[in-house]
Amino acid sequence: MPSEPLVADHVLEFPGGYTRTTGPVIGRFLTELRDGRIVGVRTAAGRVLVPPLEYDPDSGDAVTGEYVEVGPAGTVTAWTWVETPLEQHPLDRPFAWALIRLDGADTALVHAVDAGNAKALEAGTRVRPVWSTNRRGHITDISYFAPEVTKIVSPVKAAYKITASRSLTHFLEGVKRGVFVGCRCANCHKVYVPYRLSCPECGIAITDEVELPDTGTITTFAINNLPDPRAPEVPFVSAYILLDGADVPMIALVGGVPAHQVRQGMRVRAEWVPEAERTLSMSNIRWFTPTGEPDAEL
Ligand SMILES: [Zn+2]
Incomplete structure (x- = not known):
């Protein structure tokens, strides 16, 4: 006889959180974020990785240790629209997850973009970070990115009299x-x-x-x-x-x-x-x- 599938709800959680060390490279990135700056690291080949990595993904060589401030503005290179945000998402309204290449960087960073609606976003859209007011050295120190202001609406109304000929x-x-x-x-x-x-x-x-x-x-x-x-x-x-x-x-x-x-x-x-x-x-x-x-x- 047909039977209903058995379903049970589970929650995986590390009470108190999962602690890991950042290492010098990610640590520098997060420390700079806390201070309101975004840095990348230069590879031996001269590219700037943002977020920084310990090793150049192209060659496997250790990076140079030279940190370069980038952005804060950047360009959306790709994005996907989230119509229904989940509880743990950074925004409680529809938004985009985007790959953002910050000015001066050679790689793209994943972050949320608050564009209002999907039609307002395209590859090439210029965005700027909106910083959290409570920064603590975490990627969420950038609350989200927002499109640069590219247009304004100016009310136009002119009242005038015409004298009839x-x-x-x-x-x-x-x-x-x-x-x-x-x-x-x-x-x-x-x-x-x-x-x-x-x-x-x-x-x-x-x-x-x-x-x-x-x-x-x-x-x-x-x-x-x-x-x-x-x-x-x-x-x-x-x-x-x-x-x-x-x-x-x-x-x-x-x-x-x-x-x-x-x-x-x-x-x-x-x-x-x-x-x-x-x-x-x-x-x-x-x-x-x-x-x-x-x-x-x-
Ligand atoms: Zn005539």
């Missing part, structure tokens, strides 16, 4: 009445909206004013996933809308339709805020919303 004021006065005021060039006959005083193509003054309907066609659009104070929510759609009778499109929000249904050629109409709430601004137009007409040819 005469032509823009005229256009906004129209918007307050619920009308799009444009103009027609007497030379090229192009109709511009918003209203302007000269033709950008012909360079001549425009005197012919036209009122345009509040319907048009989406010529191009963007789905925006970053919040914007002018938009009610994300994602929102901003679009170039060619008002009927105009020759240049105007930029505006599109609403009242799921973002993924917005398309080029879609027919739209301005949705105006109630007359009592209108000001001299584009916010009089809540957004453009689909009319339901068949799409226009562009």
Whole structure:
């Protein structure tokens, strides 16, 4: 008959700890750590071993006894991410075990790197030690290594006032009445909206004013996933809308339709805020919303 495997929990422990002597080379390394320095030892071949060893692993020859201060910064050469730290790990949050080649060393040291998340780390990441406040001559005198500061986030906010030009004021006065005021060039006959005083193509003054309907066609659009104070929510759609009778499109929000249904050629109409709430601004137009007409040819 099937039976459950027998399982017993064991703990291997040397009460009071296991004491060993360090020898002169490791002892020097640990003594320097206690004093906040990291040293390596030079081999007869001229390489600097960190952590130091009594014998050159390449040749088996005794090292020279010349100690060289290295780091404290270094470069991660390889690493593995620990998502769930164990009780005896140096950090209680996800971290990396990394091979770190300290500046001036020819070999790499294994230590913990507190990088925040695995994506913040790669071979070549520059790191610096974070020292323990209670150093006693042990590898844990370095609490962990942390990536060097390579970027900062500076808040950017500029508040400024724009004084509307005469032509823009005229256009906004129209918007307050619920009308799009444009103009027609007497030379090229192009109709511009918003209203302007000269033709950008012909360079001549425009005197012919036209009122345009509040319907048009989406010529191009963007789905925006970053919040914007002018938009009610994300994602929102901003679009170039060619008002009927105009020759240049105007930029505006599109609403009242799921973002993924917005398309080029879609027919739209301005949705105006109630007359009592209108000001001299584009916010009089809540957004453009689909009319339901068949799409226009562009
Ligand atoms: Zn013109």
